[in-house]
Amino acid sequence: MTENATKAEGRRQKAESPTAATGVLRRSQNAATGGNVTRRGMLRSLAGIVGGILALPVARVCKAAVQNGLASAPAPSGYDPTQHKWLMALDVDRCIGCGMCVEACQAENDVPQGFFRTWIERYVIKKPASDSGKARGATVVDSPDGGIKGFPASLIPKEEILKSFFVPKMCNLCEQSPCTQVCPVGATFDAPDGAVLVDRKYCIGCGFCIQACPYGCRFFNSVTHTADKCTLCYHRITRGLKPACVEICPSQARIFGDLKHPVADDPLQRFIANNKVEALKASLGTGPRVAYAGLDEVVR
Amino acid sequence: MTDNAILTNVAEALPQFKDYVYPNERTLHPLWSVLIVVYPYITGLVAGAFIMASLVRVFKVKALEPIYRLALLTALAFLLCATLPLLFHLGHPERCFEIMMTPHFSSPMAMFGFVYAWYLMAVLLLELWFDYRRDFVEWSKMESGMRALIYRAFTLGVTDLSEPALGLDRKMGRIISIVGIPSAFLLHGYVGFIFGSIKANPWWGNVLMPIIFILSAVVSGMALCVFAYMFLCWARRITADMRCLDLMIRFLFYALVLDASIEGLDWLHRLYSAEEGIEVLKYVATSKLFYTLLIGQACMGTLVPLLLMGSMQIAGKKVAELNRRRIYFSATVLILAGVLAMRWNVVIGGQLFSKSLRGFMSYKMEFGGPEGWWLSAALLALPFVILTVFVKYFLARDLPTLENVVPGATPPAGPPPARA
Numbered sequence: 001m002t003e004n005a006t007k008a009e010g011r012r013q014k015a016e017s018p019t020a021a022t023g024v025l026r027r028s029q030n031a032a033t034g035g036n037v038t039r040r041g042m043l044r045s046l047a048g049i050v051g052g053i054l055a056l057p058v059a060r061v062c063k064a065a066v067q068n069g070l071a072s073a074p075a076p077s078g079y080d081p082t083q084h085k086w087l088m089a090l091d092v093d094r095c096i097g098c099g100m101c102v103e104a105c106q107a108e109n110d111v112p113q114g115f116f117r118t119w120i121e122r123y124v125i126k127k128p129a130s131d132s133g134k135a136r137g138a139t140v141v142d143s144p145d146g147g148i149k150g151f152p153a154s155l156i157p158k159e160e161i162l163k164s165f166f167v168p169k170m171c172n173l174c175e176q177s178p179c180t181q182v183c184p185v186g187a188t189f190d191a192p193d194g195a196v197l198v199d200r201k202y203c204i205g206c207g208f209c210i211q212a213c214p215y216g217c218r219f220f221n222s223v224t225h226t227a228d229k230c231t232l233c234y235h236r237i238t239r240g241l242k243p244a245c246v247e248i249c250p251s252q253a254r255i256f257g258d259l260k261h262p263v264a265d266d267p268l269q270r271f272i273a274n275n276k277v278e279a280l281k282a283s284l285g286t287g288p289r290v291a292y293a294g295l296d297e298v299v300r
Numbered sequence: 301m302t303d304n305a306i307l308t309n310v311a312e313a314l315p316q317f318k319d320y321v322y323p324n325e326r327t328l329h330p331l332w333s334v335l336i337v338v339y340p341y342i343t344g345l346v347a348g349a350f351i352m353a354s355l356v357r358v359f360k361v362k363a364l365e366p367i368y369r370l371a372l373l374t375a376l377a378f379l380l381c382a383t384l385p386l387l388f389h390l391g392h393p394e395r396c397f398e399i400m401m402t403p404h405f406s407s408p409m410a411m412f413g414f415v416y417a418w419y420l421m422a423v424l425l426l427e428l429w430f431d432y433r434r435d436f437v438e439w440s441k442m443e444s445g446m447r448a449l450i451y452r453a454f455t456l457g458v459t460d461l462s463e464p465a466l467g468l469d470r471k472m473g474r475i476i477s478i479v480g481i482p483s484a485f486l487l488h489g490y491v492g493f494i495f496g497s498i499k500a501n502p503w504w505g506n507v508l509m510p511i512i513f514i515l516s517a518v519v520s521g522m523a524l525c526v527f528a529y530m531f532l533c534w535a536r537r538i539t540a541d542m543r544c545l546d547l548m549i550r551f552l553f554y555a556l557v558l559d560a561s562i563e564g565l566d567w568l569h570r571l572y573s574a575e576e577g578i579e580v581l582k583y584v585a586t587s588k589l590f591y592t593l594l595i596g597q598a599c600m601g602t603l604v605p606l607l608l609m610g611s612m613q614i615a616g617k618k619v620a621e622l623n624r625r626r627i628y629f630s631a632t633v634l635i636l637a638g639v640l641a642m643r644w645n646v647v648i649g650g651q652l653f654s655k656s657l658r659g660f661m662s663y664k665m666e667f668g669g670p671e672g673w674w675l676s677a678a679l680l681a682l683p684f685v686i687l688t689v690f691v692k693y694f695l696a697r698d699l700p701t702l703e704n705v706v707p708g709a710t711p712p713a714g715p716p717p718a719r720a
Contacts, residue, residue: 114323114326114327115323115324116323116324119322119323121320139658140320141319141320141656141658142320143320143322143323145323146323169322178498178499178500181406181407182406182407182408182409182497182498183404183407184399184403184404184407184409184410184412185395185398185399185402185403185404185410186402186404202395202398203391203392203395204390204391204392204393204395204396204398204399205390205391205392206386206389206390206391206409207331207332207389207391208407208409208494210331211331211332211498211500211501211504212498212500213500213655214499214500214655215322215655216322216323216324216325216654216655216656217324218324219324220327220331220391224391225391225392226391226392284499284500285499300656300657300658
């Protein structure tokens with residue numbers, strides 16, 4: 001009882017104190033103007049919105065600069081990733097399955113044995129059985145050692161083959177890359193120039209990105225104990241060179257270019273203009289950017 | 301022919317790969333192997349055990365009081381080990397703290413550190429402390445030597461045993477327990493989301509995956525509590541409180557019915573919608589996972605326990621207590637094995653087919669090595685070792701009996717296992 005009386009007295013003294021009185025006054029003033037939008041308030045809000053919009057490009061440049069500075073991507077010091085947008089296009093009808101691109105990639109990037117940053121698949125579509133009522137028979141796919149030494153003759157007799165073709169595979173440079181989305185520490189990131197890169201000094205090696213890639217383009221590097229993938233030969237393209245696979249392709253099945261700096265009669269622009277291009281597994285919503293021409297529906 | 305080509309040809313000749321798999325998928329064992337099977341299993345046991353404890357604290361199910369503290373300590377013992385399988389699996393375990401220091405917020409895995417820390421620090425440890433504080437104070441006075449020191453340290457210097465202080469303990473315990481239920485769901489739902497969010501994999505990328513994980517977690521955790529309680533009673537040569545046991549089994553039965561229904565719905569939906577890859581999934585389920593999915597998980601881990609526990613719901617008290625206990629024990633062991641099989645089927649099953657949907661891989665589990673059987677078994681055994689220590693120090697029979705921790709609770713009918 002005595003304790004309650006003391007508490008009540010305390011509350012009363014607090015309410016009568018100058019600080020409490022000032023607070024009441026401030027609240028009553030707020031109540032008088034409350035709900036009304038003043039001119040000054042409106043101008044402040046507008047200025048905030050405009051400032052925010054103007055700050056976006058600055059923030060983007062800063063983000064690119066930080067990425068450029070912190071990431072261990074082997075770009076030269078003067079390279080500005082915001083000034084480029086790299087793209088690869090693959091012409092299925094031109095690929096002859098020689099495997100030189102795979103070999104060049106392995107040599108250029110020191111890829112561990114048994115893993116591939118790029119590889120070639122051979123699709124053999126059989127003729128349908130005569131009474132099956134189908135337009136085509138079974139599809140047989142192989143990629144012996146990623147196609148690095150080309151392909152031996154198919155075991156399927158020639159007379160049973162309806163058609164056959166080679167499909168080069170690599171990172172699809174997704175716009176909404178699932179590998180980047182799931183990386184728990186941000187070691188995998190979308191560079192502003194369109195490359196999807198892995199910071200080896202930061203990757204914890206959980207393998208989540210490898211599971212999330214629908215194309216099987218990533219692998220666990222047993223030497224570095226980190227995730228590994230195609231970098232578009234970042235150390236080359238940032239110095240004005242082409243990726244090794246593009247450089248060596250004898251049939252020009254791989255076309256590479258910079259969408260922000262098209263050259264005269266740009267091969268990439270010409271390829272996009274002259275072909276009906278499509279992407280792999282586009283239905284997954286990953287926004288794959290690598291443009292394929294001549295894809296058959298059986299290719300996954 | 302290079303060494304690499306020979307290796308690949310040999311690998312292709314082995315029955316390990318069937319039809320076409322992407323070259324980067326031709327590895328000796330799946331990227332996420334048995335350690336990642338153990339990880340969601342342990343996490344699920346934590347969540348389920350906590351839910352069992354919440355039945356007492358939040359829903360005031362008085363008959364379950366004998367297992368309240370045991371359930372909380374079980375949850376803690378398993379939670380302390382929950383991160384270990386992940387840690388052993390990482391390519392760079394020394395960088396593990398980057399998940400918490402520089403998290404990537406769009407990653408479900410990045411949230412793990414926060415959800416785990418929240419659950420451990422803000423839920424489980426706090427609830428245990430508020431529940432045990434009075435006992436710590438009294439035990440520190442009654443015991444001597446090392447034990448007294450340990451108990452005194454655990455009081456954290458708060459030795460006030462006045463009625464308002466004890467009332468605050470009870471109030472805080474209940475609030476934390478209420479917060480703990482969604483936290484437990486979050487902890488394990490997030491684990492399910494790790495798999496459910498991978499749209500590249502038709503076995504995993506499924507909106508029901510987090511719900512299935514939560515329900516199976518509740519089932520496995522409840523089964524673990526029954527198992528631990530019966531084992532403790534057996535070890536202490538005391539008779540289990542049948543009222544408590546019957547009720548635990550009833551809750552377990554209901555949870556298993558719900559879990560089996562949702563998992564059945566998942567398969568029904570998959571088969572009916574028959575999206576791309578369904579033929580691959582059907583092949584995996586009926587051949588590669590025949591023993592672990594159809595026999596282990598569906599039949600022995602779900603149907604048989606449902607029949608055993610269901611028959612006990614009908615027959616009830618007509619069955620002799622000893623026989624009832626035997627049936628309950630068998631059902632819980634089968635459920636624990638069945639949920640482990642379910643984790644195996646999800647984690648390993650999702651890596652037994654190529655993302656090209658044109659081929660299949662096999663998994664031959666190693667005995668030794670960092671991804672081997674022995675390490676997983678050790679990691680599964682470790683929480684039981686920790687739980688034994690907890691029981692020795694915090695559920696010891698020779699400790700003085702205290703009043704029930706739950707306000708207004710009546711002493712259990714049978715002899716409780718925790719207190720003499």
